[in-house]
Amino acid sequence: xxxxxxxxxxxxxxxxxxxxxxxxxxxxxxxxxxxxxxxxxxxxxxxxxxxxxxxxxxxxxxxxxxxxxxxxxxxxxxxxxxxxxxxxxxxxxxxxxxxxxxxxxxxxxxxxxxxxxxxxxxxxxxxxxxxxxxxxxxxxxxxxxxxxxxxxxxxxxxxxxxxxxxxxxxxxxxxxxxxxxxxxxxxxxxxxxxxxxxxxxxxxxxxxxxxxxxxxxxxxxxxxxxxxxxxxxxxxxxxxxxxxxxxxxxxxxxxxxxxxxxxxxxxxxxxxxxxxxxxxxxxxxxxxxxxxxxxxxxxxxxxxxxxxxxxxxxxxxxxxxxxxxxxxxxxxxxxxxxxxxxxxxxxxxxxxxxxxxxxxxxxxxxxxxxxxxxxxxxxxxxxxxxxxxxxxxxxxxxxxxxxxxxxxxxxxxxxxxxxxxxxxxxxxxxxxxxxxxxxxxxxxxxxxxxxxxxxxxxxxxxxxxxxxxxxxxxxxxxxxx
Amino acid sequence: xxxxxxxxxxxxxxxxxxxxxxxxxxxxxxxxxxxxxxxxxxxxxxxxxxxxxxxxxxxxxxxxxxxxxxxxxxxxxxxxxxxxxxxxxxxxxxxxxxxxxxxxxxxxxxxxxxxxxxxxxxxxxxxxxxxxxxxxxxxxxxxxxxxxxxxxxxxxxxxxxxxxxxxxxxxxxxxxxxxxxxxxxxxxxxxxxxxxxxxxxxxxxxxxxxxxxxxxxxxxxxxxxxxxxxxxxxxxxxxxxxxxxxxxxxxxxxxxxxxxxxxxxxxxxxxxxxxxxxxxxxxxxxxxxxxxxxxxxxxxxxxxxxxxxxxxxxxxxxxxxxxxxxxxxxxxxxxxxxxxxxxxxxxxxxxxxxxxxxxxxxxxxxxxxxxxxxxxxxxxxxxxxxxxxxxxxxxxxxxxxxxxxxxxxxxxxxxxxxxxxxxxxxxxxxxxxxxxxxxxxxxxxxxxxxxxxxxxxxxxxxxxxxxxxxxxxxxxxxxxx
Numbered sequence: 001x002x003x004x005x006x007x008x009x010x011x012x013x014x015x016x017x018x019x020x021x022x023x024x025x026x027x028x029x030x031x032x033x034x035x036x037x038x039x040x041x042x043x044x045x046x047x048x049x050x051x052x053x054x055x056x057x058x059x060x061x062x063x064x065x066x067x068x069x070x071x072x073x074x075x076x077x078x079x080x081x082x083x084x085x086x087x088x089x090x091x092x093x094x095x096x097x098x099x100x101x102x103x104x105x106x107x108x109x110x111x112x113x114x115x116x117x118x119x120x121x122x123x124x125x126x127x128x129x130x131x132x133x134x135x136x137x138x139x140x141x142x143x144x145x146x147x148x149x150x151x152x153x154x155x156x157x158x159x160x161x162x163x164x165x166x167x168x169x170x171x172x173x174x175x176x177x178x179x180x181x182x183x184x185x186x187x188x189x190x191x192x193x194x195x196x197x198x199x200x201x202x203x204x205x206x207x208x209x210x211x212x213x214x215x216x217x218x219x220x221x222x223x224x225x226x227x228x229x230x231x232x233x234x235x236x237x238x239x240x241x242x243x244x245x246x247x248x249x250x251x252x253x254x255x256x257x258x259x260x261x262x263x264x265x266x267x268x269x270x271x272x273x274x275x276x277x278x279x280x281x282x283x284x285x286x287x288x289x290x291x292x293x294x295x296x297x298x299x300x301x302x303x304x305x306x307x308x309x310x311x312x313x314x315x316x317x318x319x320x321x322x323x324x325x326x327x328x329x330x331x332x333x334x335x336x337x338x339x340x341x342x343x344x345x346x347x348x349x350x351x352x353x354x355x356x357x358x359x360x361x362x363x364x365x366x367x368x369x370x371x372x373x374x375x376x377x378x379x380x381x382x383x384x385x386x387x388x389x390x391x392x393x394x395x396x397x398x399x400x401x402x403x404x405x406x407x408x409x410x411x412x413x414x415x416x417x418x419x420x421x422x423x424x425x426x427x428x429x430x431x432x433x434x435x436x437x438x439x440x441x442x443x444x445x446x447x448x449x450x451x452x453x454x455x456x457x458x459x460x461x462x463x464x465x466x467x468x469x470x471x472x473x474x475x476x477x478x479x480x481x
Numbered sequence: 482x483x484x485x486x487x488x489x490x491x492x493x494x495x496x497x498x499x500x501x502x503x504x505x506x507x508x509x510x511x512x513x514x515x516x517x518x519x520x521x522x523x524x525x526x527x528x529x530x531x532x533x534x535x536x537x538x539x540x541x542x543x544x545x546x547x548x549x550x551x552x553x554x555x556x557x558x559x560x561x562x563x564x565x566x567x568x569x570x571x572x573x574x575x576x577x578x579x580x581x582x583x584x585x586x587x588x589x590x591x592x593x594x595x596x597x598x599x600x601x602x603x604x605x606x607x608x609x610x611x612x613x614x615x616x617x618x619x620x621x622x623x624x625x626x627x628x629x630x631x632x633x634x635x636x637x638x639x640x641x642x643x644x645x646x647x648x649x650x651x652x653x654x655x656x657x658x659x660x661x662x663x664x665x666x667x668x669x670x671x672x673x674x675x676x677x678x679x680x681x682x683x684x685x686x687x688x689x690x691x692x693x694x695x696x697x698x699x700x701x702x703x704x705x706x707x708x709x710x711x712x713x714x715x716x717x718x719x720x721x722x723x724x725x726x727x728x729x730x731x732x733x734x735x736x737x738x739x740x741x742x743x744x745x746x747x748x749x750x751x752x753x754x755x756x757x758x759x760x761x762x763x764x765x766x767x768x769x770x771x772x773x774x775x776x777x778x779x780x781x782x783x784x785x786x787x788x789x790x791x792x793x794x795x796x797x798x799x800x801x802x803x804x805x806x807x808x809x810x811x812x813x814x815x816x817x818x819x820x821x822x823x824x825x826x827x828x829x830x831x832x833x834x835x836x837x838x839x840x841x842x843x844x845x846x847x848x849x850x851x852x853x854x855x856x857x858x859x860x861x862x863x864x865x866x867x868x869x870x871x872x873x874x875x876x877x878x879x880x881x882x883x884x885x886x887x888x889x890x891x892x893x894x895x896x897x898x899x900x901x902x903x904x905x906x907x908x909x910x911x912x913x914x915x916x917x918x919x920x921x922x923x924x925x926x927x928x929x930x931x932x933x934x935x936x937x938x939x940x941x942x943x944x945x946x947x948x949x950x951x952x953x954x955x956x957x958x959x960x961x962x
Contacts (some may be wrong), residue, residue: 097923167666192961200687202685221955234962237635249731264702265670477703
């Protein structure tokens with residue numbers, strides 16, 4: 001006969017547990033205890049209730065009479081303290097092992113936690129040899145060290161906090177767009193556009209495929225196909241039907257770099273908005289998105305965020321609060337150049353990233369929009385401002401503290417004739433015939449932007465290395481797992 | 482001086498609109514009218530209010546005194562009826578053109594809509610030559626026809642409804658997992674696993690790369706890298722820290738097929754759950770996910786779903802209601818084979834898809850789980866049931882009406898020794914050394930499944946061709962845009 005929770009009232013559990021057979025008693029206890037997650041147990045008000053938790057041991061402290069464990073199941077940074085008789089201690093009960101514990105939740109005498117679990121039964125599911133396990137009890141391992149173990153680093157406090165934050169930030173971004181009437185579009189990963197004629201593309205063919213130029217049809221897709229560098233052009237298609245659309249997914253660069261700033265596969269949030277006639281409108285969306293997502297993350301992942309702001313990037317919380325409180329700055333590209341020129345620093349041989357960080361510092365460490373770039377610097381789709389004496393395009397970058405460029409966007413050239421001319425100059429009018437048709441049939445002024453999701457996480461958490469904010473990092477010479 | 486809505490109370494607008502200069506008057510009207518989306522206008526209770534809408538013309542009906550337009554901005558299937566004096570009709574005002582209209586919302590005398598917009602000003606943003614535009618006014622184009630225009634088909638009713646449903650179904654799935662305590666993981670697209678040794682992989686190298694076997698380091702990632710066919714193994718990593726995780730993203734098969742059932746790039750929902758000891762638990766998650774997501778979509782996209790259930794797959798709503806109402810069936814693989822064998826049909830030369838559909842029909846068109854497959858048919862990670870006389874693995878497929886296989890899952894072999902042996906037999910113990918370590922350090926019983934997102938959409942909408950449920954279809958010999 002099977003006992004189920006539904007059939008037997010909870011208060012009878014004490015009786016059942018007094019039955020004579022030990023294994024039957026354990027079985028009953030587990031069947032009658034309500035399975036709860038650690039995060040729910042920690043916030044539980046019902047002390048005295050019988051519960052069952054399952055997770056991994058994060059610390060073991062045997063004392064004369066009692067054994068203290070910390071058990072984590074990934075539902076929160078804080079573990080649940082488990083107290084039991086020291087005779088339940090076994091050789092298997094080590095840091096890193098997996099356990100199944102039943103007992104009663106009780107008010108904790110310590111100030112460190114509200115409740116603790118008084119365990120009656122502990123079962124070790126999977127052992128963990130502390131000699132072989134690369135993480136050691138009570139040691140705080142550096143981010144560099146744990147990076148070597150992509151299959152295990154999610155079991156460290158810092159990286160599990162990071163991934164909970166990443167998951168919640170994803171939700172926050174999607175909620176922002178949904179609440180504002182955007183339709184989410186799954187733009188394709190494989191594309192025949194090489195977009196801006198940008199280099200650094202990954203090409204895709206079936207495994208074992210030989211690039212044979214004698215073959216009349218050498219490609220799986222009949223044409224060369226690449227991994228997307230941006231969903232923008234596909235979003236422009238959709239903005240012509242839904243007015244406001246966004247995409248959130250992986251993008252790719254075959255950049256030969258192992259620097260702390262580059263990944264071959266990273267995530268981008270991209271939005272495209274029809275009936276947009278001014279960069280002001282775009283900047284408002286970017287600023288609102290940044291602030292709404294950040295406020296959501298700070299409030300729903302307070303504990304996880306605090307780990308970073310306290311131990312890994314001390315003082316960074318003030319920086320985040322400043323960004324949330326202040327209105328973002330706006331300067332023109334020309335002004336930006338003047339600021340860089342008039343600074344005492346020599347930027348001649350400097351990198352773009354250093355320029356960006358200098359500008360942000362100059363603006364009091366508040367994010368700054370740089371607008372209206374030289375027309376010739378921008379891709380074919382950027383809208384011509386038709387201005388004098390500097391001929392500019394209506395493009396914008398958002399620079400933020402610590403990271404530099406976080407977002408890039410522009411109004412798009414919606415005027416058929418102008419776009420047609422520019423594509424013809426580049427010899428691309430056939431390739432982008434479909435793109436021109438978007439302007440031929442019901443064209444509207446529109447614009448959009450992209451935000452690097454990993455850079456966003458770095459910016460709010462104060463993390464220096466982009467490899468520390470993505471579950472599995474891919475970069476030149478590295479594709480572990 | 483700039484007028485903004487914030488500074489000027491709405492009731493003064495009438496005054497401003499009476500000013501003498503016509504262009505100034507138009508400008509004022511637009512500045513003073515609140516911009517609303519068509520969906521908001523349609524459900525507005527405030528008749529008499531001044532509003533501004535922007536969208537695309539879906540029909541033009543000139544009458545003697547009045548001109549009737551239907552304007553759609555993608556926020557809903559239903560357009561807004563616009564009524565204006567026929568002298569505002571111009572040659573530019575055609576099917577497909579983009580317009581900016583200001584006027585007053587009034588109660589409509591017709592039963593077809595609650596409100597209509599009495600337009601004072603109409604501006605045509607972008608024209609649309611009806612001769613060149615591939616879609617014609619009042620014509621209902623077939624799904625096959627519109628598929629030829631991947632950059633324009635989102636402007637048809639059916640495909641815009643589809644994409645709104647797809648966006649909302651995405652939200653529904655993510656909400657289901659979030660509400661149940663799952664952490665969302667962005668599993669990588671590029672991977673060095675070739676997973677189950679499955680064929681049909683896409684390989685990735687930088688564009689222009691030559692596959693030169695003399696090169697000592699011929700690969701960008703140092704190793705061959707592929708597009709993912711499943712995020713399962715990466716999710717298993719994460720289930721060992723968070724207990725319950727999921728991923729929702731693109732997956733790939735280099736399948737040389739142009740059939741209505743296959744895509745080279747499609748979306749998968751995959752979940753992995755630690756501390757799971759029975760297929761029952763997995764089946765419960767699959768059934769709950771299917772029912773929760775479907776109920777969400779039916780209630781939040783009622784109008785869009787109705788389009789499919791009324792015009793494209795008549796009668797399909799009953800099928801959907803049946804699936805929601807009934808408990809899903811469970812049969813063993815052995816029973817499934819017996820059912821097929823004892824049927825009067827000859828399945829000797831039949832396809833797997835036909836078997837699946839027959840089984841679903843046999844079960845009264847209610848979804849059916851098929852469990853416990855022959856051990857040898859399943860990949861190395863499937864958990865050995867150690868049963869007799871049929872040696873089976875704890876694997877499960879969910880078959881649904883119209884589509885066949887919708888989900889596939891299994892308990893995973895968590896016992897180090899057994900997994901180790903099986904990998905050694907396949908000569909894979911080095912390749913999957915990291916995967917074995919997951920069992921070495923705190924292993925737990927766990928399992929998971931994947932659900933094809935496009936197949937899910939086909940199943941609830943009654944659509945036969947998978948190319949009609951994805952924004953941009955990629956398949957052999959086709960990668961448009």
